[in-house]
Amino acid sequence: MSFANLKRQSGNLDKLSKAIEALNTNSEGSEKSDNFWRPEVDKAGNGMATIRFLPASEKDGDDGLPWVKIFSHGFQGSGGWLIDNCLTTKNQQCPVCEHNSTLWNSGIEANKDVVRKQKRKLNYIANVYIVSDPKHPENEGQIKLFKFGKKIFDKISEAMNPQFEDEKAVNPFDLWKGANFKLKIRKVEGYQNYDKSEFDSPSALLEDDDELEKIWKNEFSLQELISDKEFKSYDVLKQRLDKVLGLNGEAPRTTVEQVKAKAFDAPKAKAEDSPFKDDTSDEDDLSYFSKLAEED
Numbered sequence: 001m002s003f004a005n006l007k008r009q010s011g012n013l014d015k016l017s018k019a020i021e022a023l024n025t026n027s028e029g030s031e032k033s034d035n036f037w038r039p040e041v042d043k044a045g046n047g048m049a050t051i052r053f054l055p056a057s058e059k060d061g062d063d064g065l066p067w068v069k070i071f072s073h074g075f076q077g078s079g080g081w082l083i084d085n086c087l088t089t090k091n092q093q094c095p096v097c098e099h100n101s102t103l104w105n106s107g108i109e110a111n112k113d114v115v116r117k118q119k120r121k122l123n124y125i126a127n128v129y130i131v132s133d134p135k136h137p138e139n140e141g142q143i144k145l146f147k148f149g150k151k152i153f154d155k156i157s158e159a160m161n162p163q164f165e166d167e168k169a170v171n172p173f174d175l176w177k178g179a180n181f182k183l184k185i186r187k188v189e190g191y192q193n194y195d196k197s198e199f200d201s202p203s204a205l206l207e208d209d210d211e212l213e214k215i216w217k218n219e220f221s222l223q224e225l226i227s228d229k230e231f232k233s234y235d236v237l238k239q240r241l242d243k244v245l246g247l248n249g250e251a252p253r254t255t256v257e258q259v260k261a262k263a264f265d266a267p268k269a270k271a272e273d274s275p276f277k278d279d280t281s282d283e284d285d286l287s288y289f290s291k292l293a294e295e296d
């Protein structure tokens with residue numbers, strides 16, 4: 001473009017506005033992931049940071065919990081990767097878990113290894129306030145989403161239900177009487193290990209209630225992370241599974257009635273000590289089954 005043209009277009013924002021519009025419509029995914037905080041480790045696999053778990057967001061209503069529990073699958077087959085949220089998160093039948101269940105009960109030992117690879121994995125997500133992040137000090141004072149596994153959730157649970165009588169129960173999500181969490185990561189046998197992480201003694205996150213209110217109001221909705229748009233439908237997930245594992249796509253389509261019938265069979269399968277059923281509480285299952293019964 002000539003300089004004269006440049007001058008002629010001076011003040012015209014059309015092109016740039018369109019570009020920004022396109023950016024905004026395409027970057028929904030990456031924008032969302034920016035809300036997540038991930039602790040960074042050094043070359044040896046060590047890392048540390050101090051975070052504060054925050055109470056349930058105002059956006060999730062009075063009944064909201066300060067965490068959400070999400071099951072997901074992530075594995076590679078001959079037809080590519082399957083990386084998807086598991087429908088059992090929402091107490092629905094999941095085609096991947098169903099397939100695993102068939103394999104597990106096939107009596108073939110090698111199938112159990114396949115199931116271990118494909119089984120649903122449990123994660124929790126909570127709002128956290130970054131108190132200290134030595135590798136990325138720019139995160140300090142920010143509110144982020146933090147995804148963590150059972151190990152850290154057990155530490156939260158222990159703080160709320162201490163094992164010994166001389167220990168006082170602490171709600172780690174309390175802005176005033178909670179406690180900072182010192183996240184300490186080491187590499188043990190090739191895996192990130194969180195055993196050394198611990199809660200500090202209880203204290204208010206900040207002394208200024210106005211600041212605390214600001215933090216609370218700026219939390220992210222956790223319910224949004226498990227809203228319908230974050231999950232494929234049963235049929236779409238089944239198609240993906242068939243493609244990834246190269247399964248015969250001509251199997252008869254499962255009807256809603258068959259899915260429900262299978263749902264009632266599920267508790268029997270659960271009685272067996274199978275790894276892909278380990279994390280569902282009976283209460284959740286029961287409420288799901290009674291809901292189905294009501295519909296009929």
Ligand SMILES: [Zn+2]
Pocket residue numbers: 073086087088094095096097098120
């Ligand atoms: Zn599943």
